Amino acid sequence: MKILTGNDLKTGAVTWWDGVQWSLHVEDAVDVGEHADTILAREMAARRVNAAYAIEAVKDEQGVRPAHIKDRIRAFGPTVRPDLTLKPADPTAGDWVI
């Protein structure tokens, strides 16, 4: 599947296109199929996202998982600071990245 990611213009936070708006959670990401360029142009022009791009991902029982480790780290947070990730209470959450 092809999903979209970028950063919030004001805060820089990593966001994911959920079909309607930009979510902080990669599990909300939706397959944009052939519409990536259209959505990216529209959303960046409206400043609802910054520096956005399309990536490959797969959807399995664990949810949406970006194909490349760099985007998985973007989705999760720094693996060396679990306290700063989106799942600070889950000590095994980082396993998803690797």
Added chain:
Amino acid sequence: MYKYDTYDQAMVDARVEEFRDQVRRRLEGHITEDQFKPLRLMNGLYLQLHAYMLRVAIPYGTLSSAQMRMLGDIADKYDRGYGHFTTRQNIQYNWIKLEDAGDILADLASVEMHAIQTSGNCIRNTTSDQYAGAAADEVVDPRPYAELIRQWSTFHPEFSFLPRKFKMAVIASDIDRAAMKLHDIGIQIVRNDAGEIGAAFYVGGGMGRTPMIAPCINPFVPIDQFITYSEACLRVYNRYGRRDNKYKARIKILVHELGKDEYTRQVEEEFAHLLSQNIEPPLAELERIKAMFADPPFEAGAPDELDRSDPDFALWVDNNCVTHKQPGYIAATISLKPVGGIPGDASGEQIRLMADLARQYSFDELRVTHAQNIVLPHVKKADLYALWQVLEANGLGTPNLDLVGDIIACPGLDYCSLANARSIPVAQKISQRLSGKAQEIGELKLKISGCINACGHHHAGHIGILGVDRKGVENYQLLLGGSEAADTSLGQITGPGFDEDGIVDAVEKATQVYLANKEGGERFLDTYRRIGMAPFKEAIYG
């Protein structure tokens, strides 16, 4: 320490307001990201893996207590409670909001700091010896010369859009503690047989994808001409450096392709021309700057003995402190490399604590080292035990300077959008695995980069590690034999790479080969140079 004059302060204040307006225009949609990006980069604001990252300049690594305290406050007020000290003697914050950027720069300006020259194809923040002004072996304090370079290079209209970024380092000792020969221009302040001060110029060094050691192109430029000579070096580069290929745009490529002799000839020709233009800053300005770097009021006759009865303290003194030029004083390094910790990271609380300790024990002064540690440069020996007790109680007393746990590591793929692999977890695992043997292994400089840009100086590590992306999987190459000291050398790759656990095993095996083969007081590097790569390869891959 240097104090801003009205011109310095006015320039920095004006830049804050200019950038505040640029941010406002970006947020309101008056300028696009393509238009805004070069503007934010000129103010040290990157967009990294998780958020905006702000890199703050710390000229030649020197800080006052007030400045250090502000860095801690910024970590807590605008970031997530910590900062990362870098191999360029700067500090980076990883979680900055664009809407806060103007306020942060204003806070920095209030303590004579900024984020200018920390990005872009300009002359970057000049680095220096972390023991400058304290070292017993220096010819002079190199910082006034670094400060003069700062003033000359800041907003220099001719050099604001160079073919590529440009890094300079200034030292004044034969022992190189600033990786001087691995800079675009490395300057060693020297004294000639007549007792005159001059500058030896090393040009065309660097790491990155094409590592090169800078050759000396002029062993003695009179000190009242060294800015003019720097201008000549830059001008030849600016004229002929390759702008068509980013990967061949650094000055090292130009010097290599022209050859040292031809490049030097062109510099000397330009230098002769520039001398007639009278561009050198007046000596009075250098003297004005030098006066601000006068020695602090050392106590004459301060006791030179240390009570070493506490073995943990004695170990820390032996590992982390160096001789001071002033009897009764010592330069103490605070390791930011606790066992299993993140190299170079410090919490806001720790940063403020170090600021307070500098105020109490080191004449208000701190230094950031290129090895991502902090130095209190002027500590009275009589105060050292009390200082150490506070450090030890706050997780800052690790006695591992230049040992295997004192690892340089770039932020890597955990933070950096350029990285191909994570650096920090590898550093943590090596630290945990080998720190128990650190004293037995002795001096071993281990440096890790998460990509070929080499921010972690892997080419120059006694042991270097380079993280690469192999079909979407992290892989680590091992290098042996590098050095960034006066005996500068570039490490050689041992062979095929390893996964994360494999590279830790390989490093351990390399240390075992060293311990099995060392003679006398040899360091790891000495043994490697004597016995060569073969025994290491055999142990690692055999």
